[in-house]
Amino acid sequence: MLRVENLSKEFHSGRGKNAKTVQAVKNLSFQCKPGEIYGLLGPNGAGKTTTLRCLSTLIKPTSGNAWIDQFNVLDHGQMFRSKIGFLTSDMKLDGYFSPDYMMNWFGRLNKMQDSEIEQRKEKLFVDLKMTDFIHKKIDELSSGMKQKTAVAISLIHDPDVIIFDEPTNGLDIVTSKSVTDFLVSRAESGKIVILSTHNMTIAEKLCDRFGILVEGELKEEGTLSGIIQGSDWDNLEDVFFSYIMPDSTVGGEHV
Amino acid sequence: MFRDSVIIMRKEMRRMFTDRRLLFMLVVLPLVMLPLMYSFMGKANKTRMAEINSYSSRITVCQGQGGGEVSDLFLESLSMLNAHIETSDLEQIDSLKQRVIDKDIELLIVMPGDMNGDILDNTVLNFSIFYNSTGDYSNYAFDQVRSSFSAVNDAIVRLRILEMGMSEDMLKAYTINKFLAADEISDLAEEGSVMGKLIGVMMPFFIVIYLFANSMKVGLDSVAGEKERGTLAMLLVNQVSRLSIVLGKMISVMVAAIVGAVSSAIGLKIASRYLIDMVGDSGASISEYTMGTTAILQFSIIVIPLAILISSLVLVVSTFARNVKEGQGMIMPVYIAVMVMGVTTMQTGDVPPEWMRMAPVFNSLVVLKDIFMQNALWSNVIFSLATSLVVSALLIFVTLRMFNDERVLFRI
Ligand SMILES: Nc1ncnc2c1ncn2[C@@H]1O[C@H](COP(=O)(O)OP(=O)(O)OP(=O)(O)O)[C@@H](O)[C@H]1O
Ligand SMILES: [Mg+2]
Numbered sequence: 001m002l003r004v005e006n007l008s009k010e011f012h013s014g015r016g017k018n019a020k021t022v023q024a025v026k027n028l029s030f031q032c033k034p035g036e037i038y039g040l041l042g043p044n045g046a047g048k049t050t051t052l053r054c055l056s057t058l059i060k061p062t063s064g065n066a067w068i069d070q071f072n073v074l075d076h077g078q079m080f081r082s083k084i085g086f087l088t089s090d091m092k093l094d095g096y097f098s099p100d101y102m103m104n105w106f107g108r109l110n111k112m113q114d115s116e117i118e119q120r121k122e123k124l125f126v127d128l129k130m131t132d133f134i135h136k137k138i139d140e141l142s143s144g145m146k147q148k149t150a151v152a153i154s155l156i157h158d159p160d161v162i163i164f165d166e167p168t169n170g171l172d173i174v175t176s177k178s179v180t181d182f183l184v185s186r187a188e189s190g191k192i193v194i195l196s197t198h199n200m201t202i203a204e205k206l207c208d209r210f211g212i213l214v215e216g217e218l219k220e221e222g223t224l225s226g227i228i229q230g231s232d233w234d235n236l237e238d239v240f241f242s243y244i245m246p247d248s249t250v251g252g253e254h255v
Numbered sequence: 256m257f258r259d260s261v262i263i264m265r266k267e268m269r270r271m272f273t274d275r276r277l278l279f280m281l282v283v284l285p286l287v288m289l290p291l292m293y294s295f296m297g298k299a300n301k302t303r304m305a306e307i308n309s310y311s312s313r314i315t316v317c318q319g320q321g322g323g324e325v326s327d328l329f330l331e332s333l334s335m336l337n338a339h340i341e342t343s344d345l346e347q348i349d350s351l352k353q354r355v356i357d358k359d360i361e362l363l364i365v366m367p368g369d370m371n372g373d374i375l376d377n378t379v380l381n382f383s384i385f386y387n388s389t390g391d392y393s394n395y396a397f398d399q400v401r402s403s404f405s406a407v408n409d410a411i412v413r414l415r416i417l418e419m420g421m422s423e424d425m426l427k428a429y430t431i432n433k434f435l436a437a438d439e440i441s442d443l444a445e446e447g448s449v450m451g452k453l454i455g456v457m458m459p460f461f462i463v464i465y466l467f468a469n470s471m472k473v474g475l476d477s478v479a480g481e482k483e484r485g486t487l488a489m490l491l492v493n494q495v496s497r498l499s500i501v502l503g504k505m506i507s508v509m510v511a512a513i514v515g516a517v518s519s520a521i522g523l524k525i526a527s528r529y530l531i532d533m534v535g536d537s538g539a540s541i542s543e544y545t546m547g548t549t550a551i552l553q554f555s556i557i558v559i560p561l562a563i564l565i566s567s568l569v570l571v572v573s574t575f576a577r578n579v580k581e582g583q584g585m586i587m588p589v590y591i592a593v594m595v596m597g598v599t600t601m602q603t604g605d606v607p608p609e610w611m612r613m614a615p616v617f618n619s620l621v622v623l624k625d626i627f628m629q630n631a632l633w634s635n636v637i638f639s640l641a642t643s644l645v646v647s648a649l650l651i652f653v654t655l656r657m658f659n660d661e662r663v664l665f666r667i
């Protein structure tokens with residue numbers, strides 16, 4: 001069980017006269033159950049990455065907190081991190097080494113036994129169709145292969161909660177499908193998956209529940225049918241647009 | 256915690272020792288740099304000396320009327336030099352001076368007129384010698400002429416003394432080392448300590464330079480570089496404590512630093528054969544210079560903490576900097592300061608000022624010098640060790656604080 005409670009994040013930049021405060025996330029609360037894929041939707045700058053980074057403990061929330069079971073981000077950083085697999089598009093891998101080496105390395109850092117690492121690697125390499133390139137230098141891989149490697153590494157320790165920021169960005173449909181299929185299989189085995197995306201098609205297919213984030217605020221939350229029923233629109237994309245551009249009638253017709 | 260540091264360190268080590276370019280920079284370069292430099296400088300120096308010695312200087316002598324025997328005495332002494340001697344007259348003096356300026360001739364000697372008469376009157380002779388200090392040959396010719404003339408001076412003075420019926424021993428109040436027994440050697444320096452002094456003067460400088468250079472190569476990349484490439488976040492979201500990360504990185508930077516220091520020390524040892532050619536000290540011999548166990552122990556006790564100190568210093572900067580380039584900019588002043596410290600240590604005499612023994616980095620350098628000269632005091636060794644460790648701990652604490660500060664770690 002993952003609980004996010006009244007999470008807020010402010011960024012301060014500049015000094016003196018130029019000082020600026022950005023309210024990136026405002027009082028955000030949501031929950032996810034095991035087996036659930038939760039989609040965080042929102043336009044650029046909505047605060048998706050910021051929210052997920054708070055969940056990764058990379059940055060500290062200005063106020064509020066997030067819990068996995070009895071552990072929270074503020075007090076149990078290291079324990080909390082052991083429960084999550086986290087990946088954003090600006091996280092990269094050391095290109096000098098091979099996927100295999102990096103998997104071993106991160107496995108050991110996550111306090112796994114070598115035998116455990118071997119088993120886990122075997123499963124991930126097959127599931128993500130990586131076997132062809134596990135011994136190549138990461139620098140020499142295509143961006144799709146790199147992304148698969150990053151996904152595999154972030155999940156080496158088999159975390160309960162998978163938090164991915166735009167995991168399919170820049171991937172072709174085949175690679176994208178192998179990543180999303182993998183995420184579905186993870187959820188089916190009882191993990192919590194949280195992902196952010198702007199891609200409505202993927203979101204509709206993949207996610208069990210959605211939160212629509214605009215300017216740091218959660219404007220809408222629910223299942224696909226729940227959200228559509230409660231709105232004037234007949235698809236997720238139009239609901240999404242109605243929040244970003246309330247005055248426009250872009251997209252579908254009124255029902 | 257230490258287990259994680261070791262895992263982190265091992266990856267960095269693997270990188271260091273399998274990447275050929277990095278290995279070349281960290282190990283080979285400090286090793287071959289000094290021997291190459293010194294053998295080149297030694298050779299250049301030798302050929303230059305040979306050139307100067309075989310060069311036949313052009314000297315022009317102008318003389319007033321009535322030189323006489325005394326003048327011949329001086330001219331004769333000049334003729335013993337490897338030089339072309341021309342004579343000219345005083346009216347030409349301005350154009351002759353111009354030739355000295357143009358390096359067309361090396362020296363212009365103007366001799367006084369009635370030298371015989373002056374000598375008989377006991378009047379001091381006044382020579383004018385014009386030279387050009389920007390010309391190596393001119394300086395060299397000047398020195399040669401001066402010593403030839405001084406021999407003539409001695410001869411004249413001796414004659415005067417003898418004429419007065421006194422002993423020529425009147426001219427000397429003392430001699431030095433003239434009556435040593437055949438098997439007696441005046442330089443009582445212990446075997447190897449002459450070389451020790453030579454090495455002791457140079458070594459701290461090169462050690463600190465390579466400690467720093469190697470720390471910089473590895474250290475700036477290990478945090479600032481990882482920030483820049485986005486690989487640091489990947490590590491931070493795992494269940495590793497920040498302290499393990501900082502220590503792991505610090506140890507690997509330190510190993511690179513020590514590898515550089517040891518390489519350059521071996522390099523300097525190899526280079527010392529050329530060094531002897533350059534200084535031309537006959538008493539010094541490399542084969543005789545060996546460090547005793549105490550010296551090696553003291554050396555390690557100083558160099559390892561110094562490496563820790565310098566790596567921590569580089570890590571602080573590396574953690575604060577947004578990227579490698581910014582890090583390089585920020586570390587440059589520190590690098591220059593350390594170089595200046597190295598040079599200062601090289602130039603202080605055997606007894607350095609007291610503050611040098613107090614200041615971190617400085618005191619290690621001064622003690623290193625003592626160690627090579629085989630006269631280091633344990634109290635100084637321990638004090639330097641303590642200051643290095645205290646300052647390092649402080650720097651690691653600062654780095655750790657920055658690692659927990661998202662504003663520093665995620666300044667993009
Ligand atoms: N380190 C930072 N310092 C200052 N402001 C920041 C920082 N990170 C994010 N912001 C600001 O916070 C807001 C939310 O950014 P965030 O990256 O979370 O959006 P996002 O929903 O992930 O957008 P995108 O879809 O473009 O990735 C933006 O206004 C952004 O400028
Ligand atoms: Mg984002």
